[in-house]
Amino acid sequence: MTPGISRRTTITSALGVTGALTLGVPAPSGTAATADPSDDSTLWYRTPAADWERESLPIGSGALGASVYGTLATERLTLNEKTLWTGGPGAASGYDHGDWSEPRPGALASVQQRLDTEGRLAPEAVAAELGQPKHGFGAYQVLGHLELAVPGAPTAPDPSYRRSLDIASAVAAVSYVHQGATYTREFFASFPGKVIAGRFWADSPGKTGFTLRYTSPRQDFTATASGDRLTVRGALQDNGLRFEAQIRVRADGGSVSAGADGTLTVSGADRAWFVLAAGTDYADTYPHYRGDDPHREVTHAVDAAAARPYESLRADHVSDHRALFDRVSLDIGQRLPDLPTDQLLSRYTGGTSPADRALEALFFQYGRYLLISSSRTGSLPANLQGVWNNVVDPPWSADYHVNINLQMNYWLAEVTNLAETTAPYDRYIESMRAPGRRSARRLFDSDGWVVHNETNPYGFTGVHDWATAFWFPEAAAWLTQQLYDHYRFGGSLGYLRSTAYPVMREATEFWLANLRTDPRDGTLVVTPSYSPEHGDFTAGAAMSQQIVHDLFTNTLEAARTLRTAGVRTEDPGFLSRLEDALGALDPGLRIGSWGQLQEWKADLDSRTDDHRHVSHLFGLHPGRQIEAGSAWAEAAKVSLTARGDGGTGWSKAWKINFWARLRDGDHAHTMLSEQLKGSTLANLWDTHPPFQLDGNFGATSGIAEMLVQSHHGPIEILPALPAVWPEGRVRGLRARGGVTLDIAWSGGLARRITVRASRTGDLTLRSTLFPGGEHTFRADARSTHVFPTAVFSTAEDG
Numbered sequence: 066m067t068p069g070i071s072r073r074t075t076i077t078s079a080l081g082v083t084g085a086l087t088l089g090v091p092a093p094s095g096t097a098a099t100a101d102p103s104d105d106s107t108l109w110y111r112t113p114a115a116d117w118e119r120e121s122l123p124i125g126s127g128a129l130g131a132s133v134y135g136t137l138a139t140e141r142l143t144l145n146e147k148t149l150w151t152g153g154p155g156a157a158s159g160y161d162h163g164d165w166s167e168p169r170p171g172a173l174a175s176v177q178q179r180l181d182t183e184g185r186l187a188p189e190a191v192a193a194e195l196g197q198p199k200h201g202f203g204a205y206q207v208l209g210h211l212e213l214a215v216p217g218a219p220t221a222p223d224p225s226y227r228r229s230l231d232i233a234s235a236v237a238a239v240s241y242v243h244q245g246a247t248y249t250r251e252f253f254a255s256f257p258g259k260v261i262a263g264r265f266w267a268d269s270p271g272k273t274g275f276t277l278r279y280t281s282p283r284q285d286f287t288a289t290a291s292g293d294r295l296t297v298r299g300a301l302q303d304n305g306l307r308f309e310a311q312i313r314v315r316a317d318g319g320s321v322s323a324g325a326d327g328t329l330t331v332s333g334a335d336r337a338w339f340v341l342a343a344g345t346d347y348a349d350t351y352p353h354y355r356g357d358d359p360h361r362e363v364t365h366a367v368d369a370a371a372a373r374p375y376e377s378l379r380a381d382h383v384s385d386h387r388a389l390f391d392r393v394s395l396d397i398g399q400r401l402p403d404l405p406t407d408q409l410l411s412r413y414t415g416g417t418s419p420a421d422r423a424l425e426a427l428f429f430q431y432g433r434y435l436l437i438s439s440s441r442t443g444s445l446p447a448n449l450q451g452v453w454n455n456v457v458d459p460p461w462s463a464d465y466h467v468n469i470n471l472q473m474n475y476w477l478a479e480v481t482n483l484a485e486t487t488a489p490y491d492r493y494i495e496s497m498r499a500p501g502r503r504s505a506r507r508l509f510d511s512d513g514w515v516v517h518n519e520t521n522p523y524g525f526t527g528v529h530d531w532a533t534a535f536w537f538p539e540a541a542a543w544l545t546q547q548l549y550d551h552y553r554f555g556g557s558l559g560y561l562r563s564t565a566y567p568v569m570r571e572a573t574e575f576w577l578a579n580l581r582t583d584p585r586d587g588t589l590v591v592t593p594s595y596s597p598e599h600g601d602f603t604a605g606a607a608m609s610q611q612i613v614h615d616l617f618t619n620t621l622e623a624a625r626t627l628r629t630a631g632v633r634t635e636d637p638g639f640l641s642r643l644e645d646a647l648g649a650l651d652p653g654l655r656i657g658s659w660g661q662l663q664e665w666k667a668d669l670d671s672r673t674d675d676h677r678h679v680s681h682l683f684g685l686h687p688g689r690q691i692e693a694g695s696a697w698a699e700a701a702k703v704s705l706t707a708r709g710d711g712g713t714g715w716s717k718a719w720k721i722n723f724w725a726r727l728r729d730g731d732h733a734h735t736m737l738s739e740q741l742k743g744s745t746l747a748n749l750w751d752t753h754p755p756f757q758l759d760g761n762f763g764a765t766s767g768i769a770e771m772l773v774q775s776h777h778g779p780i781e782i783l784p785a786l787p788a789v790w791p792e793g794r795v796r797g798l799r800a801r802g803g804v805t806l807d808i809a810w811s812g813g814l815a816r817r818i819t820v821r822a823s824r825t826g827d828l829t830l831r832s833t834l835f836p837g838g839e840h841t842f843r844a845d846a847r848s849t850h851v852f853p854t855a856v857f858s859t860a861e862d863g
């Protein structure tokens with residue numbers, strides 16, 4: 066943990082008294098000492114990696130990624146550039162965005178009519194009417210592999226061998242002793258430097274050398290070496306997307322030479338390092354999705370990095386990463402034993418040991434690390450595998466599934482103080498509007514924008530014909546939730562007006578045009594409606610209704626906020642149309658025959674159903690329609706209990722969030738431990754199986770939800786603390802309303818709450834700390850508010 070430092074701060078007491086008092090506050094971002102390799106933010110191993118999926122260690126700068134998994138003799142980095150995708154315009158099999166190639170007049174109305182009369186339809190029957198074969202969707206491509214063959218390296222690791230990833234400084238390393246010398250390799254991906262960098266050195270001079278080579282599973286490139294530079298250029302066969310990577314090697318002492326076979330060799334150096342830049346001619350602009358040839362930018366990035374001292378490149382990287390990473394610290398009583406991470410994981414029981422706490426705290430921070438590394442301004446958002454992929458045909462194309470997965474990737478972003486990482490998400494959603502409008506017109510003959518079950522970087526907003534996963538027009542509405550939440554957390558009216566609201570409003574237009582009156586009860590319903598990947602098609606499934614309810618509620622709130630602020634956004638009729646529709650909307654909340662929250666409008670739920678999607682609880686999380694303690698929450702608990710504690714990695718992660726929202730900290734912790742025991746690989750990547758990163762992000766979000774919630778307005782402190790975390794403190798979590806919080810607790814109860822507000826206004830805290838359980842006060846944007854006042858008498862931090 067970053068130690069507190071003592072400084073003079075102006076604080077306002079719980080009683081409203083303002084005074085200058087001395088108290089411990091955490092060190093500002095970026096000033097913490099470099100992590101000790103044995104501290105609680107390092108993953109480390111005693112053996113080289115043999116398996117990419119289970120053992121590689123990921124580094125990334127958002128646009129670029131590498132997974133480090135070499136042996137002693139050959140260090141290996143699998144390389145990624147986030148936009149390297151087949152499919153889209155120019156794809157060999159043609160491309161139509163998933164929109165129907167021919168108009169289908171009456172097709173949608175006929176399915177709706179059949180649902181009115183028959184009540185339910187098999188997914189295959191609906192897919193036959195509304196689906197079409199998928200073509201040109203494409204897949205995320207590995208960029209290639211960087212192999213560094215080290216002459217004379219030992220074949221087997223010595224006992225001092227160590228492979229590590231320090232997630233606080235975002236540096237991966239390998240070290241070992243050989244014939245009396247200590248050898249070290251380290252790697253990082255720099256967001257400010259726009260390069261991946263690596264350095265090899267030994268503690269005695271002249272002993273560093275390697276031959277560096279680029280390899281690829283595709284045959285679509287040329288690799289040429291000249292001087293200290295290796296240039297890889299190519300174009301994907303499928304769609305002609307151009308890509309380029311350049312690597313430059315530098316050495317202190319010794320020599321660097323280029324081979325005719327496209328290799329670079331360093332020999333007899335004291336230290337040697339490389340920098341690598343890569344890019345493609347992808348652009349996120351409909352309809353062509355092509356921009357400039359990457360040559361200029363790649364050359365510029367690699368030359369600028371190669372011209373700098375390695376130390377300064379590294380220092381800039383570390384401070385850029387720490388400026389985000391260090392904002393949050395979590396202490397739940399962890400004590401890291403001298404155990405490599407794979408053993409820490411295999412010995413984990415979810416019990417009371419400080420080693421179990423160490424894994425949980427590490428897993429929490431790892432989700433933050435992975436988001437920082439895979440989602441930075443200037444490229445696409447984090448995909449199903451973040452940015453890391455080692456093949457040409459990854460599972461589910463390593464795409465953007467939007468029936469939960471992409472959304473889950475960003476659940477942690479605001480609450481764990483990484484709001485900047487949502488910029489690529491916003492831009493991606495924004496760029497989906499143009500093709501999404503086209504899909505709305507071609508499939509629904511409607512205004513608004515739409516996207517279905519999964520999408521790619523080329524605006525695939527239509528459908529395909531995998532019967533249980535092709536139809537989910539609610540995705541657009543769900544995707545806007547994060548944009549509105551970004552406003553709720555950060556409070557920027559400019560953002561709400563220019564970025565969030567236009568996207569929300571257009572998604573709202575779509576649903577205003579597409580809800581239908583249910584002839585059975587006169588409510589407005591989504592039809593056809595499909596509870597993701599589960600059951601039959603019906604009208605008005607719970608998730609469909611709850612998502613539209615969420616969208617309408619958010620859009621109304623946003624429009625009123627903007628109107629109050631004097632921003633003209635509306636034709637006068639829009640708000641009243643929206644209010645009327647929300648009033649007539651079936652809210653998607655029904656309690657069924659066995660006390661469960663119904664997944665469908667008719668009572669069709671089976672008690673023995675353990676499907677991984679728990680879609681009908683959307684209103685509990687990530688929605689805010691269901692309040693803890695209500696009858697709906699009780700019914701949700703019945704459903705969740707019936708679904709059980711199993712599931713895929715991301716499903717378990719979602720269940721952490723659900724139980725936290727139900728204020729059952731012990732059950733939330735049970736789900737966290739189920740995820741760690743059954744759905745986490747040795748490198749702490751979540752596994753569906755296979756590897757899929759949404760579970761990491763969802764688990765970090767779930768842990769944050771156990772500590773702070775603010776979706777209903779009041780800020781709930783420690784709403785779901787499990788018995789196994791009786792003492793602890795968290796620093797830097799965010800709550801809606803522009804609030805940053807530190808909380809210290811003991812005996813399972815909050816002892817001190819520190820609030821830093823970014824704007825002046827009333828805030829309500831809910832905590833056992835206050836008589837009656839609640840305290841409302843006027844937060845001052847320039848002050849730190851500490852509760853309770855009694856703590857003022859001591860300079861102790863915590």
Ligand code: FUC
Pocket residue numbers: 449461466468470534598677678713715753757
């Ligand atoms: C959703 C899930 C699957 C998988 C896929 C990528 O469709 O139902 O389990 O996670 O996304």
